Amino acid sequence: MNNLKAELLRGLWYVACPGSEIKPGKMVGRKLMGELVLLARDNKGKVFALRDICPHRGIPLRHGWFDGEHVQCCYHGWKFDTDGVCVDIPSTHEYQTIDFSKITCGAYPVVEQQGLIWIYFSEKGEKPEDGRQPVPPMLPDFGADDGPSVAIMQPFICSVDHAALGLMDPTHAAFVHTSWWFKKEGAKLRPKEKQFEPSDLGWAMVRHRIPPQNIAYRKLLGDNVTTEIRYRLPGLRIEHIKGDKHSVVGLTTITPVTEDETEVRQMFWTTMGWVKPLKPLVRHLMNVFLGQDRRVVIQQREGLEYNPKLMLINDADTQGRWWMQLKEEWTRSQAEKRDFDNPVKAKTLRWMS
Numbered sequence: 001m002n003n004l005k006a007e008l009l010r011g012l013w014y015v016a017c018p019g020s021e022i023k024p025g026k027m028v029g030r031k032l033m034g035e036l037v038l039l040a041r042d043n044k045g046k047v048f049a050l051r052d053i054c055p056h057r058g059i060p061l062r063h064g065w066f067d068g069e070h071v072q073c074c075y076h077g078w079k080f081d082t083d084g085v086c087v088d089i090p091s092t093h094e095y096q097t098i099d100f101s102k103i104t105c106g107a108y109p110v111v112e113q114q115g116l117i118w119i120y121f122s123e124k125g126e127k128p129e130d131g132r133q134p135v136p137p138m139l140p141d142f143g144a145d146d147g148p149s150v151a152i153m154q155p156f157i158c159s160v161d162h163a164a165l166g167l168m169d170p171t172h173a174a175f176v177h178t179s180w181w182f183k184k185e186g187a188k189l190r191p192k193e194k195q196f197e198p199s200d201l202g203w204a205m206v207r208h209r210i211p212p213q214n215i216a217y218r219k220l221l222g223d224n225v226t227t228e229i230r231y232r233l234p235g236l237r238i239e240h241i242k243g244d245k246h247s248v249v250g251l252t253t254i255t256p257v258t259e260d261e262t263e264v265r266q267m268f269w270t271t272m273g274w275v276k277p278l279k280p281l282v283r284h285l286m287n288v289f290l291g292q293d294r295r296v297v298i299q300q301r302e303g304l305e306y307n308p309k310l311m312l313i314n315d316a317d318t319q320g321r322w323w324m325q326l327k328e329e330w331t332r333s334q335a336e337k338r339d340f341d342n343p344v345k346a347k348t349l350r351w352m353s
């Protein structure tokens with residue numbers, strides 16, 4: 001692990017943004033995985049993503065025009081379809097023949113499901129349907145058209161590694177996430193013991209009962225509330241809390257902007273319809289919570305500039321160690337063109353938090 005930068009994993013699907021951020025006929029320019037990406041929705045409602053660099057002279061295509069079918073560059077008017085293939089070069093004289101279809105700005109595979117836009121960053125131009133590549137995960141209990149109830153994003157000035165280590169760190173909450181509505185400052189730490197097992201591209205904290213003294217869960221979700229948390233490449237945390245009456249799925253995603261900047265998103269889906277009018281309050285609380293994590297990485301950066309030697313200790317940091325092992329195995333399996341061999345073994349972890 002380089003303290004300030006992290007290598008970017010390819011051959012995987014990343015969350016670009018909620019689908020609601022891409023309005024029909026509008027172009028949105030983003031930097032993701034160190035690349036300029038243009039996201040837009042065509043006049044049939046389908047989202048597409050192009051490399052946001054005109055192959056003629058390199059100007060980003062988002063500065064041009066989009067009529068719902070074609071993107072036109074603002075410099076010399078070259079036009080591209082939603083697959084990135086050139087369909088017109090206005091300067092072409094009737095005595096000239098140019099095979100436009102041989103010119104492309106490049107396109108990214110995109111999937112929109114459960115209200116999220118997932119984008120595939122290939123290793124070497126391969127298509128995700130080439131076989132070995134995983135698909136974007138479907139969240140349990142919700143259909144392909146069910147979007148999140150609330151979604152927030154905060155930019156973190158840190159590499160994807162430090163964002164991920166924070167995400168899977170079970171012991172910082174008592175110090176970082178203190179507030180009157182969550183954990184009180186100076187609250188007594190309690191022993192925790194949880195079972196973990198390998199799961200698709202990562203690991204899972206095995207489904208377990210939420211202790212009945214957590215009355216709020218019972219009131220909201222019904223009896224027999226259980227929870228399961230999955231972590232998987234390329235930096236997804238999926239928490240599924242389920243009671244007899246309702247369920248909630250929380251998703252946190254970390255998408256690299258560059259090697260040392262990361263977008264962290266938090267969203268949740270719920271079957272509890274009454275949450276709707278409370279959205280502004282819930283969004284505020286989520287922003288406070290995520291902002292506490294963000295403040296820590298800003299402070300942490302001061303020290304990381306000096307490239308200190310860092311530590312991962314047992315068992316509190318075991319998940320952090322698994323994250324580094326998963327990344328390493330993913331990179332190696334891609335290079336060797338073989339299936340991913342999950343390095344995580346089932347284990348009970350204990351800590352105080």
Ligand code: FES
Pocket residue numbers: 054055056057058059073074075076077078
């Ligand atoms: S730079 Fe895009 S058309 Fe010339």
Ligand SMILES: [Fe+2]
Pocket residue numbers: 166167172173176177293
């Ligand atoms: Fe946190």
